[in-house]
Amino acid sequence: MFSKLPSLTTLLFFYHVSISSVKGTTLPYASESDFAALPNAAISLRDCAIKALGSDAVSRLVDNSSAAYDDARMGEKIQYDQFPTLIAYTKSSTEVQELVKCANANGIKAVPRSGGHHFESYSALSNTLVIDIGHIDSVTVASDRKTAVAGAGTRLGRLYLALDAHNTTFVGGICPTVGLSGLLASGGFSMVMRSQGLSVDYVQSLKAVNSAGVLVTASASQNSDLFWAMLGGGGGTYAIATEFTLRLSQLPRSAMVFLTWSGYNSTVTKGVAYQVAKRFLEWAPKADPAFTSQVNVYGNTVQVLGWYLGKSKVQLQELMDSSELLNVTGQAPRTVVIEGDCDTDNSRLFGYTTFTCQKDSDVNPFIMNTIQDPFSALPDGTPQFTYNETTVSSSVEAAPPWARFKRMGKSFYMQKDNLLQDEALEEIVSRIQSLDKDSQIWGEWHAWNITANKGTRNAFGWREEAYAHLQFQAHGSEDVVKQKGYEKWFEDLEAFLRPKTGMASYSGYMDANISTNPYESYFGGNVCKLVGVKKKYDPNNFFTNPFAITPVAPKGGSNNLVILAIYTLMQHNLVASGIMLFDIDALQGP
Incomplete structure (x- = not known):
C-alpha cells in the first residue's frame, strides 16, 4: 500500500478506515503473518511437544479437543477472545528449550505464561504455543541466606513460605498467586517499596531460553543488556525466563x-x-x-x-x-x-485475613499456601486442568481457590x-x-x-x-x-x-484500550534501548504480544512511536482483507 514511510496524518486516516471496516477487531495484535503457521502445524506441534515432555506428556498438554481447554487457556481473567493452539505445562528449562524449538519448526509463536494474571490475557494468545512455567517453582536458599534460586514460575505465596523456613524473605507484592516472572517483567511494586525499592532491584541473575531454544544466563556482568531489559521491560518479549537468583532481605518487625x-x-x-x-x-x-x-x-x-x-x-x-x-x-x-x-507474614496479611499483629505462632499464612494452578473453577462447570498440584507447607492448610x-x-x-x-x-x-x-x-x-x-x-x-x-x-x-x-x-x-x-x-x-502510545506509556524513555535489546536477542520477533517491544528501531521522536503503534493495529485489521501495508522495515533506523 505504501512504498515509503507515511505521515502520521495519512496513517491516522487509514487507521480510522481499518478499525471501522473490519468487524469484531478491538485489540491491536501483531500482524496475522506474525502468527501464521505451517499447514498441519497443530498436529505436528503436538507430536513434537509430546517428545519434548516425555513419558507424562499427554497429561501436560491441552488443546481444543481437551475437556479442560477453556480452563487451561484462561488465567485469572475470564475472557472469550484468546484460543491458543496448544498449552504445554513445563517442569524444567530443558523442556522449555525443546518446546521453543518445536514452535519454531512449525511456524508457531511461543508465548510464556507464569502466573496467568495478565490483564489482557496476552500470556495465552490465539494460534500460539503457550509455554506455562507454573510448575518450574523450586526454591533453593543459599547457606548464608543472602540469595535464593527460584523457578521463574514460582507464585509469590509459595516463594514467601519457602523463604520463611529460612527466616528470610524477598521484597515483593502481596498477591500470593502472582508469578515471579510476571512480577519482575513489570517492575514489581510492594507495600515496602518507598524505602526498599522495587522487586527488580533484588535480582542478581537470571536464566532464560532465547528464540533459538538456547538457555542463556544474564546478569550485570553477562548479557547485561538482556538482564536490564527483562527486569521491567515487559513480559513475553525477549526470552522465556526459567530461573532467577534473588537477593534476600530480613525485613524488620x-x-x-x-x-x-x-x-x-x-x-x-x-x-x-x-x-x-x-x-x-x-x-x-x-x-x-x-x-x-x-x-x-x-x-x-x-x-x-x-x-x-x-x-x-x-x-x-x-x-x-x-x-x-x-x-x-x-x-x-x-x-x-x-x-x-x-512480623513480615503478618504485615503482608494485614487488612486482608487479619486486622491485628499476632504472636508469630498464631499467624496463619494459609492464603500463601497455593497450588501451582490456583484459580477457581469457571462458572459454566468446565473441568479444571490439574497436574501434580502441591503446596509448599504441610503444616499450613492449603489456600482456597483464587477467584476468577x-x-x-x-x-x-x-x-x-x-x-x-x-x-x-x-x-x-x-x-x-x-x-x-x-x-x-x-x-x-x-x-x-x-x-x-x-x-x-x-x-x-x-x-x-x-x-x-x-x-x-x-x-x-x-x-x-x-x-x-x-x-x-x-x-x-x-x-x-x-x-x-x-x-x-x-x-x-496493560490495557488494550489505552489512548496514548503504549510503548511510551509502559516503558517511558527506555523504548529505543529496549528495541535495541529486542533486535539483538529476538530479531525475528518470535516472542511477541500486542504491546511487546518490537525489533524495529523507530526514527525520531514520539510521532514515529505513534506510527509504530498504529501500524501494529492496522496490520491486524487490514491483513484479513488482503490489504498490504508498507514494509515495517521502513521505520527502521540506520
Missing part, C-alpha cells in the same frame, strides 16, 4: 494501620470519600519513606492501609496523628486499627511534576460512586515517591517520576447491556483522566 470510613446513611458520601482521598494523596507520598500505603475508594467505603517498616505502634500513632487523616472529614473513621510488632472474574481495569501514574488537580480528583471519586454494586468497582491508589535504589539499572521506566499510582478495577458482566455500560464507563474515564495525568502507566496492568 513493623507497625500497621487500617482505617475505614463507611456507614454514613448506608454509604460514604462523595464529600467524605473525596476528602479522605485528597488528604491521602497530599500527604502519603511525602511521608516518611519507611511508610508505604494505599487508599481504596469503593462505592460505599473508603479504606487506608499502611505498613510502617521497622517502626513501633507508638511511632505509627504519631505519624497518623500528624497526617490529619484521623479527623479530615470532621468525623473519626468508623474503624481505626493501629498495631505494632508485626471478568476483569476490567485502568492504570495511571500521577507524576511529581503533574499532580492531579482537586476538581479532577473529586470527579473520579464521583464516577466510582456512580457505578452499580454489581461492578464491584474500586480505585486502589498507592503512594509512590520511591527514595530507594535511585539510578538502579533495570528497565522500569517511571521510578524517578512516579508520585502515586491510580489503579481502577471492576468486575465485568455477562449481561450484554450492563457490560457495554461498564465499557463506556472505562472509556470515559480514559478520556477524562489521561489528559490530566499524562501517558505513564504500569506495564503489569
Whole structure:
C-alpha cells in the first residue's frame, strides 16, 4: 500500500478506515503473518511437544479437543477472545528449550505464561504455543541466606513460605498467586517499596531460553543488556525466563494501620470519600519513606492501609496523628486499627485475613499456601486442568481457590511534576460512586515517591517520576447491556483522566484500550534501548504480544512511536482483507 514511510496524518486516516471496516477487531495484535503457521502445524506441534515432555506428556498438554481447554487457556481473567493452539505445562528449562524449538519448526509463536494474571490475557494468545512455567517453582536458599534460586514460575505465596523456613524473605507484592516472572517483567511494586525499592532491584541473575531454544544466563556482568531489559521491560518479549537468583532481605518487625470510613446513611458520601482521598494523596507520598500505603475508594467505603517498616505502634500513632487523616472529614473513621510488632507474614496479611499483629505462632499464612494452578473453577462447570498440584507447607492448610472474574481495569501514574488537580480528583471519586454494586468497582491508589535504589539499572521506566499510582478495577458482566455500560464507563474515564495525568502507566496492568502510545506509556524513555535489546536477542520477533517491544528501531521522536503503534493495529485489521501495508522495515533506523 505504501512504498515509503507515511505521515502520521495519512496513517491516522487509514487507521480510522481499518478499525471501522473490519468487524469484531478491538485489540491491536501483531500482524496475522506474525502468527501464521505451517499447514498441519497443530498436529505436528503436538507430536513434537509430546517428545519434548516425555513419558507424562499427554497429561501436560491441552488443546481444543481437551475437556479442560477453556480452563487451561484462561488465567485469572475470564475472557472469550484468546484460543491458543496448544498449552504445554513445563517442569524444567530443558523442556522449555525443546518446546521453543518445536514452535519454531512449525511456524508457531511461543508465548510464556507464569502466573496467568495478565490483564489482557496476552500470556495465552490465539494460534500460539503457550509455554506455562507454573510448575518450574523450586526454591533453593543459599547457606548464608543472602540469595535464593527460584523457578521463574514460582507464585509469590509459595516463594514467601519457602523463604520463611529460612527466616528470610524477598521484597515483593502481596498477591500470593502472582508469578515471579510476571512480577519482575513489570517492575514489581510492594507495600515496602518507598524505602526498599522495587522487586527488580533484588535480582542478581537470571536464566532464560532465547528464540533459538538456547538457555542463556544474564546478569550485570553477562548479557547485561538482556538482564536490564527483562527486569521491567515487559513480559513475553525477549526470552522465556526459567530461573532467577534473588537477593534476600530480613525485613524488620513493623507497625500497621487500617482505617475505614463507611456507614454514613448506608454509604460514604462523595464529600467524605473525596476528602479522605485528597488528604491521602497530599500527604502519603511525602511521608516518611519507611511508610508505604494505599487508599481504596469503593462505592460505599473508603479504606487506608499502611505498613510502617521497622517502626513501633507508638511511632505509627504519631505519624497518623500528624497526617490529619484521623479527623479530615470532621468525623473519626468508623474503624481505626493501629498495631505494632508485626512480623513480615503478618504485615503482608494485614487488612486482608487479619486486622491485628499476632504472636508469630498464631499467624496463619494459609492464603500463601497455593497450588501451582490456583484459580477457581469457571462458572459454566468446565473441568479444571490439574497436574501434580502441591503446596509448599504441610503444616499450613492449603489456600482456597483464587477467584476468577471478568476483569476490567485502568492504570495511571500521577507524576511529581503533574499532580492531579482537586476538581479532577473529586470527579473520579464521583464516577466510582456512580457505578452499580454489581461492578464491584474500586480505585486502589498507592503512594509512590520511591527514595530507594535511585539510578538502579533495570528497565522500569517511571521510578524517578512516579508520585502515586491510580489503579481502577471492576468486575465485568455477562449481561450484554450492563457490560457495554461498564465499557463506556472505562472509556470515559480514559478520556477524562489521561489528559490530566499524562501517558505513564504500569506495564503489569496493560490495557488494550489505552489512548496514548503504549510503548511510551509502559516503558517511558527506555523504548529505543529496549528495541535495541529486542533486535539483538529476538530479531525475528518470535516472542511477541500486542504491546511487546518490537525489533524495529523507530526514527525520531514520539510521532514515529505513534506510527509504530498504529501500524501494529492496522496490520491486524487490514491483513484479513488482503490489504498490504508498507514494509515495517521502513521505520527502521540506520
